[in-house]
Amino acid sequence: MYIGTSDGISSNYVFNDLEDVAVLSLGTSHAVRVIHEKGQLNHTYQNFAYAIHPEAYLIGLPSNNGADVLAWANKLFNSSFAELNAIILNPPETETIFLPFINGERAPIWEDTAMAHLFNLTRVSTRESVLYAIILGMVFNIKQNVDQLAKLADFKAIGLVGGGTSLASLPQLIADVLGYTLYIPTMKNAETLGSIAAVKGKTFQMEYKRVHPNENLGYTRLYDKYKETLDEQYK
Template structure:
């Protein structure tokens, strides 16, 4: 058996597969996000470790973990996990959807104009590098103690093995890695006052980075298993869905939304706010468009009205509503693609006395689909496309939402077995690859054998009769942002100034 640990924003999952890649069990523990100030988003790394211990305890009750052969990791990207020389956490991790460092982004681009060319990506507030500059300027006492910077999943790897390591897919999202060489760039690190000594070693996703500590092995009654580097959540999700060859793609409907396509080389296109990163497998790269609030938008609405997401979706389906005059901009955490605007606000437009909760729910589903169309258009302008798309993430469980996305994108959408645990499945597959290669297997043959696309559960073809409705509404959706974007900064500061 092989274990994948997937550290998401809303929870930590453990996924166990057998030698044939079949999912045997999965368990999860919820996590919470703290937002002490507007645009801030943080988590305590110690809560990740506690969640890991709880997931392992749950799996122990279901399976004989003595049969485990290796552990892999996947996780939310970009988070700045700061440790001192002793390996202790210095402050809460600043997460991927934190927007506080926009001023530092402007400064870094002005000071190091070649940084975009070297990293292949725009300097955005969600990435790791500007967060470190913010800490240096606003929490100098923390910066002075800073010895190591780890990404979220790599903190778990450190707690599991005692070694500081990362993989090139996750490291691509820091703005310190050169995706062409797949290694740290000393000049990029220097822009934020760091050196190679502050960074973990960079590996490919299926490389073994250490073995489970003796203490944990005894606690879990298992061997000192090899631990592989793993991947950032999106690259790991691609491995889980078998999206590993140029021209293949998927959409992730997690807390954030990701439109992901594989490329045969590092193809940067920062002008279109496209992320160009390393894949979690060697000699592969990928491009992404990212919308910061996908399934989170629906969860936000559900919490606001005191219902569950399932209740909202059930009520919408029962209503038979398929069109609404309400427009929703899903910019609850700002937006990346295509706006790179951390101050963008979420909005409902078109409300009146007749507006129902079902209409709001439908507007949210459509708004997230439109944000994914923004991503598709940005990727297309960068020369990247996929004929059909697999769909993964918790939001992918809704057949109605899958069909709306197919209609809006004009693409065939495929929902596959394991789509709800894609990154965890990918982490387990990377563990399997690492262990089989350690035993003498040839990597490309192993990838071809194990990194296959899971069985199709349902396909969604665009409904031609809906195209005029969605095209016109998408144009209005775009116009709403352009017409109101100058208000966003003023609204963000208004409440805090009172």
């Protein structure tokens, strides 16, 4: 038995005119997936791998926490997506680390009782620096899942779909942190074509916005601190 389609399959088939592309779906939650000829499994990562075709598997990792983290921050700080967008464009200095597990978490830690945490708050911390740390925490969590997926299957770029793409400055931040070029469909609701492509075996030539990563922006140090903090909390 093979699954005809699902939201994950449809999202990946949006990009079936491209080669070596994994797909990041960023909505309320997030997931990273890639189509692979073998059912790769890693018990540490607890990734999924299910048959979608006699010679293809969808491999990936799901998270409970995506852009819902940003909506939660807006409620907590009485901020807005416009303000978050401005903060990403003009980022403040921050040493604050945010673990974004407001909904518990599946990948990468698989802990349903996990909670969000803020670390390294000082008297010089500002509202903007804390909001920026929350944004980075969400993106760093995505990076962990992308890095784990890269150990299971090769890919050279990432397709990005979902409501998270509506925040204008966020795709560039994601590209910078992940270190991959992003392909974003210019067509709204491109997953509809992905469903047709999956079920009918068709290939559509899509139009994409390409977002290339900038290098040497200092995220490595903060990401390493994020991982150290995460390991201390969830060993």
